[in-house]
Amino acid sequence: MLVLAALFAVCQLAGVTGRDTPDSKNYLSYALSLRGDGKRAAASVTIDYVCAGRGSIAARQQGVDVTRFREPSPRARVVAACRAKEWRGVEARLRGGQVGGRTVPFASARFMRIFEARPGYPAYLVPFLAVFGVTWGVWAASVCVAVLGGVLVFLILRTLRAPSVACLTGQGLYYVLPVGTTAMRPMAEGLMLALTLAALWGCALVVERGRVGAGVGLIGCALAALFAVKHSQALFLAVCLAVAATGCCFLRPRRGVGAIAGVSFGGVLGVVLLARVLHFPSASESVQDLLTGHFAYPDRARPWGELLRLEGRFWVEWLRRQLWEPLLLVSVAAGVWGVGRRRGFGVFAVAVACTGVLTQAGHPDIGIWGGRLVVLVWVLPVVGVPLLLERAGWVPGPSGEVTSVEGRARGRAACGGGRFGAGVPLGAAQPLGAAQPFAAEADRAAPPEAVRVITRPGDQQ
Incomplete structure (x- = not known):
């Protein structure tokens, strides 16, 4: 379990930036506000993070573009344009008096109320x-x-x-x-x-x-x-x-x-x-x-x-x-x-x-x-x-054997055709004298490839 989790975490190093969505900046600015940052400080950090991600995406996309991969990286240009656009909107709303709440005003106050309700x-x-x-x-x-x-x-x-x-x-x-x-x-x-x-x-x-x-x-x-x-x-x-x-x-x-x-x-x-x-x-x-x-x-x-x-x-x-x-x-x-x-x-x-x-x-x-x-x-x-x-039967059972519907059916048929074998309830004890012939008969009847029946609590359902 831990090895699988660690392997997944290592794989995620392939994309440290560029994963953000339009909602990410609202959540991040809220978190920075909870950390104690002011509106402009939170806006600056959030805009830098978002625009760095967009610049990274633009650079990667151009790097594999068959007609434009020879051109200089657009990262700096994309980041600068992104910062200018985001700051223009934030500054206008701050000047307009939209200074309440925990989030930076990246959109109207009515829209930002949706994120204010998600701390x-x-x-x-x-x-x-x-x-x-x-x-x-x-x-x-x-x-x-x-x-x-x-x-x-x-x-x-x-x-x-x-x-x-x-x-x-x-x-x-x-x-x-x-x-x-x-x-x-x-x-x-x-x-x-x-x-x-x-x-x-x-x-x-x-x-x-x-x-x-x-x-x-x-x-x-x-x-x-x-x-x-x-x-x-x-x-x-x-x-x-x-x-x-x-x-x-x-x-x-x-x-x-x-x-x-x-x-x-x-x-x-x-x-x-x-x-x-x-x-x-x-x-x-x-x-x-x-x-x-x-x-x-x-x-x-x-x-x-x-x-x-x-x-x-x-x-x-x-x-x-x-x-x-x-x-x-x-x-x-x-x-x-x-x-x-x-x-x-x-x-x-x-x-x-x-x-x-x-x-x-x-x-x-x-x-x-x-x-x-x-x-x-x-x-x-x-x-x-x-x-x-x-x-x-495509994954091993608790004791390492593969249990399948077909295998269980064969085992039940060999044991008398009942759901749990000869009308004996699941988990019920059998007299020793009756159990031995029963087992011997099952061994003779079951084909070599039949798998052993493994009873689990899930089989009762």
Whole structure:
């Protein structure tokens, strides 16, 4: 686990700068403000960081351009133009009196209020900035939170009693699939992913291990921290977990599921009340932000009707693009198949993935790169594919043997055709006199290539 995490961290040295997004400068300026920097000092450091990244990207792109690679590097020119543009906007807003809040006024006050309501990721950045400086601090913070996400996937699969190879497979998938790339971006999504996985781990502890107190406590802490990172995501997660737990209570009762439902409904209520008390931007404000290009145009008179029209067109285009490159759809299907073998846990894994769909539905902008809004859907293949591979016999079992559906079927047929063999319940003791002929008959009936049946708690489902 640690070797895989270290290897991932070393690979990230390939891109120390140039990972920032349009949102990164807002989060970074917030973090610098928490560190104690004034508006102009925070603006200077943030603009230097952002423009250095743009200059690096421009230089790399020209270096491989077949017609312009012979020309001098454009880095200095791009950095200078970027600084002039950013300072021009910041200076104009500062002179206009936009000096409130923690963030540097890179946009209108109405738009910046959205980031003022997200102190979690900036607070996470502060110690890294203090120790490593801005460039390496932002990179180190991204590496740590991305590594943490992979470790949490490992722990989730371990809680499900998956073999070590399956756990490492899940951790590796987290790093190599788009979810790992998104987690490395200097924005709130990496921390949001880690906290969501922590909540999913809590669900696994409850339904698979019966550790209700630890699991529910972990879910509650994850929801509370997620509220500080992105309160809308905390609301989506709480709603999805509440629906999943309620469904389990009625359809497939399990010990501790009621506690998950309780903490989830409490999370829904807490997020709604706190957001109102703290005067966070409402859902209507978010819709206006979407439809007016971050408030660059006048507010729409009927925003919800226009949003519904946009939703229909967005999902048709989104599906067309996914069918064109169906990696996500195929991966999610495999993930659902994998977690479906663990029905108690699988319901909550699907619920977590649904938060990604809700996030994308709340902001149906086809122009946002990388699918970062729907990134939580990738949790399903990250967790489910290793379980599917284990079930199919493509990863070693707990004692080193490969267990497969075919092998288990052969073993059961050799033992009398019952699910667990001759009508004997799983784990039940057999009289010595009956067990020996039974075993001898199985040895004669089973072909040489049949694998030994390995009973695990997961086989009971």
